[in-house]
Amino acid sequence: MKGIFFAFISILVITLLIPLFIISSCEMQAPQRHDGVREEIRESDLIIHVFNHETKEIMELYLEEYITQVLVAEMPASFEMEALKAQAVAARTYAIWRESTHGKAGHPSHPGASVCTSHAHCQEWLSMEEIQNRHGKAWMENYWDKIQEAVESTTGIIMTYNMQPIEPLYHSTSGGKTENSEDVFASAQPYLRSVSSPYEERSPVLVDQKKITMDAFINGLRSRDRDFTIDRRNAASQINILEKNQGGSISKIQIGNKTFTGSQIRQTFDLRSSDFTITVSGNTVTFSTRGYGHGVGMSQWGANGMAEQGSDFQEILKHYYQGVTFSKLTSNRSE
Incomplete structure (x- = not known):
């Protein structure tokens, strides 16, 4: 019975989601980098189209490369590793949600690309030149490997609800409690419920x-x-x-x-x-x-506070996104 169930789910996902990606259904553990634990599946060939607001061009980027440069732009690298992992999964899920929503046609605001480089419309993304100019050599030496580890250790992991990628909204600081999605935006989402966010005391914008x-x-x-x-x-x-x-x-x-x-x-x-x-x-x-931001979904300072209290990235994400499942992307490209 179990084999029949998972075969059915696999067929359903392949049918419903974008052709380039397959989601492996299950409540999963993050791939580990230690010896003796199962190996990661390579997803390095997954490509997304990103509209660059600076150059006005559409870029073709490897998904994990894109997520790395989003993570630098969206969360302080000094944050706890588990908070950075949570942000990496949220950013990856957002990209896949956009791809599954808009496909090859892209978003109406930037046809041909589902995501863009502006935080005001999608997620902020910085080029390597911008990262180096903004942060400097010392930062690169101290933090770049940490950012890469947060992305690589969660490679391909996204959040789903009813086997569909969620819209993982996030913000800086909630002020102690997040908001229901319908109280801020147009629609109610079952995974975007108001939850407590008690560990934000260190946020400079509380x-x-x-x-x-x-x-x-x-x-x-x-x-x-x-x-x-x-x-x-x-x-x-x-x-x-x-x-x-x-x-x-x-x-x-x-x-x-x-x-x-x-x-x-x-x-x-x-x-x-x-x-x-x-x-x-x-x-x-x-x-x-x-607080700072719209208040829906994950509080970044709350996530860092949870990490400081010992929560791992899965616990953080399950707190801020109610009822989600962790799934893994694999490539549907022919080798």
């Missing part, structure tokens, strides 16, 4: 303040809704948080005569998160925020 003038505050809100009005003399009494999401960010806030979402306020004033308070003192408006 708390932040931003001060602006009352004129900038009013003009910013009028740029979003031209009918906005507020009594300057009693502005503090006209700011009321109406609803919060499960993760703690603001869902609805009443300011003056209008109701806004927390995301709208964050975007308008370029705040670090939608988990904020507003205080008014004289002509100064102060935003106090907790």
